[in-house]
Amino acid sequence: MAKPAEGPRRSPPSVPRSPNLPQTELPVVSHLMSRFNVAFSLMSIIPLLTCFYLITVRFFSISILEGINGIYFLLALVIALLGLFAGQQLIRDIIRQLVEANTKLARLNEQQAAFVSNVSHEFRSPLAIFKGSLDNLADGLHGPLTPDQQEPLQMCQKEVNRLARLVGDLLDLSRIEAGKLPMQRQDVVLQETLSAVGKLFGGLLRERGLSLAMELPEEPARLVGDRDRLQQVFVNLFANGVKFTERGGLRVRLLKDSGAFQVEVEDTGPGIPQEDLERVFDKFERVGTGGEEGSGLGLPIARDIVELHRGRIWAESRLGQGSRFIVRLPAAGTG
Numbered sequence: 001m002a003k004p005a006e007g008p009r010r011s012p013p014s015v016p017r018s019p020n021l022p023q024t025e026l027p028v029v030s031h032l033m034s035r036f037n038v039a040f041s042l043m044s045i046i047p048l049l050t051c052f053y054l055i056t057v058r059f060f061s062i063s064i065l066e067g068i069n070g071i072y073f074l075l076a077l078v079i080a081l082l083g084l085f086a087g088q089q090l091i092r093d094i095i096r097q098l099v100e101a102n103t104k105l106a107r108l109n110e111q112q113a114a115f116v117s118n119v120s121h122e123f124r125s126p127l128a129i130f131k132g133s134l135d136n137l138a139d140g141l142h143g144p145l146t147p148d149q150q151e152p153l154q155m156c157q158k159e160v161n162r163l164a165r166l167v168g169d170l171l172d173l174s175r176i177e178a179g180k181l182p183m184q185r186q187d188v189v190l191q192e193t194l195s196a197v198g199k200l201f202g203g204l205l206r207e208r209g210l211s212l213a214m215e216l217p218e219e220p221a222r223l224v225g226d227r228d229r230l231q232q233v234f235v236n237l238f239a240n241g242v243k244f245t246e247r248g249g250l251r252v253r254l255l256k257d258s259g260a261f262q263v264e265v266e267d268t269g270p271g272i273p274q275e276d277l278e279r280v281f282d283k284f285e286r287v288g289t290g291g292e293e294g295s296g297l298g299l300p301i302a303r304d305i306v307e308l309h310r311g312r313i314w315a316e317s318r319l320g321q322g323s324r325f326i327v328r329l330p331a332a333g334t335g
């Protein structure tokens, strides 16, 4: 049985409690040091065995250690040992410095994520008020609008909606990264989810003169997961398909094989260069020049949600012919 709510989550980076090396990091250092000590001891065995071998097969007489030669030999031995000791200390320091730098970066990352999360949260209420007031104005609740007033009002509505989407995406992402995105465990039938998303985009597709072909099997594709979050994944994929496609349309296929469902959302847009197929799933990454403005957060969020369902998402594309986004999700009763 798939367990999306307990799926792999990115845990927040650990925050040190003191500027010194934190307790939580010490095992890392001691592990690295013990591995280093083993390698170091093995390295020391080689010259020792060589000396032993030379003495036992009498390549040189023990008298070589007498008088001035003996002093040179001892001096060389002491210098070699000091060198080894200094090397060991140096590597130990480097390991400590790397761990400290890593800890500072983790702390910075955590502070940044908390900042983004707080700011997004603070933005939500005023944005909702702006949006409500603008909608009331547009609906004529405060009296009729002249044509001159309608245009700037529509512009404001469009921008407020865009900002609200961006803030929502930032909040989702910061929750996912903190492992705090609430995930439901519901029975999901993928045909229902995909049909609902298809309906949502019906008007926009018609407006843009784009087609939508859905190939959904009769047998219900059931899995356990968060219905709204899965819908969000397909909304993001449909939205990109519509946004980047000027002619043709979208084709959506649902397949089942070896305990998993595969949803393919394909468009006839400009395509994505091979070298960018992985990069498009990174935060704030936007490639190429086509399409309207966007935040570059839709695909990273989609990937995180799919992974929280123990699934996988990737893209295939041929430049100039279109893109295909593929989502694989474990079927109910598997995994």
Ligand code: ADP
Pocket: 236, 240, 241, 244, 267, 269, 270, 271, 272, 280, 285, 286, 287, 288, 291, 293, 294, 295, 296, 297, 298, 299, 300, 323
């Ligand atoms: P956004 O669409 O808001 O910019 P996304 O994370 O959804 O952010 O997508 C990241 C980038 O991937 C897009 O800016 C675009 O460059 C590329 N991309 C995504 N989907 C498509 C598509 N269907 N066709 C072409 N390029 C795409």
